[in-house]
Amino acid sequence: YTPLSSDQYSLVKSTWDQVSHNEVDILYAIFKAYPDIQAKFPQFNGKDLDSVKGTPDFALHATRIVSFIGELVTLTSSEANAPAVQSTVEAFAVRHHNRGVTKDQFNEFRTAFFSYISSHSTWGDNAAAAWNQAIDNIYGIAFTKL
Ligand code: HEM
Numbered sequence: 001y002t003p004l005s006s007d008q009y010s011l012v013k014s015t016w017d018q019v020s021h022n023e024v025d026i027l028y029a030i031f032k033a034y035p036d037i038q039a040k041f042p043q044f045n046g047k048d049l050d051s052v053k054g055t056p057d058f059a060l061h062a063t064r065i066v067s068f069i070g071e072l073v074t075l076t077s078s079e080a081n082a083p084a085v086q087s088t089v090e091a092f093a094v095r096h097h098n099r100g101v102t103k104d105q106f107n108e109f110r111t112a113f114f115s116y117i118s119s120h121s122t123w124g125d126n127a128a129a130a131w132n133q134a135i136d137n138i139y140g141i142a143f144t145k146l
Contacts, residue, residue: 001137003079008130015121015131016073023062026116028053033112037105068092076134089138093145103146110135 004012019026031038031049039045043057052058075081075088096106114131121127 001082001140002133003082003137004076004130004133007126008133009077011127011130012073012076012134015117015123015127016070018121019117020066020070022120023066024053024059026113027058027062027065029116030109030112033115034105034108037108040099040101040105072138073134076137085138086141089141090145093142096142097146101146103143106139106142106146110139 028049031044035049038049041061043061044052071088072085075085114128114135117123117131118128
């Protein structure tokens with residue numbers, strides 16, 4: 001676990017703020033790139049992505065994911081929050097493990113998320129490095145439970 005420098009934190013925060021209102025688009029991009037992730041959701045499994053995109057269920061789950069990422073972004077602002085990050089992410093990973101979600105799928109999510117944020121925010125090598133560090137930190141905790 002390598003804490004972000006304050007410059008890295010600022011980059012994560014400012015790029016996140018540029019996409020955090022695109023909840024539905026983010027979830028859509030993830031499902032579009034990786035239908036196996038969509039298939040793990042009983043409410044979306046086997047359904048046409050473009051037809052579920054506009055539903056309240058889709059908006060609800062998109063909001064949950066974006067809120068959780070936002071919570072993690074906020075928590076990573078201070079090293080004092082490291083214990084809270086640890087316990088929050090462990091519990092999140094256990095719930096996902098119990099749903100049959102795999103590390104490979106977490107890596108797919110990472111690829112799709114990265115592709116989305118890098119093409120919808122002011123991006124550069126420094127932002128990429130900051131996000132990679134942030135995700136490495138979170139996944140380092142999550143992968144102990146998946
Ligand atoms: C990578 C593959 C993933 C799969 C297949 C997956 C699947 C699921 C499923 C089936 C649910 C239950 C939905 C419901 O009951 O309506 C869920 C809940 C949730 N997912 Fe994921 N998920 C994945 C990754 C992630 C990631 C990377 C995040 C956030 C960074 C995330 C955030 C959440 C949140 C916040 C919830 C609701 C709270 C909870 O139960 O943990 N998921 N996920």
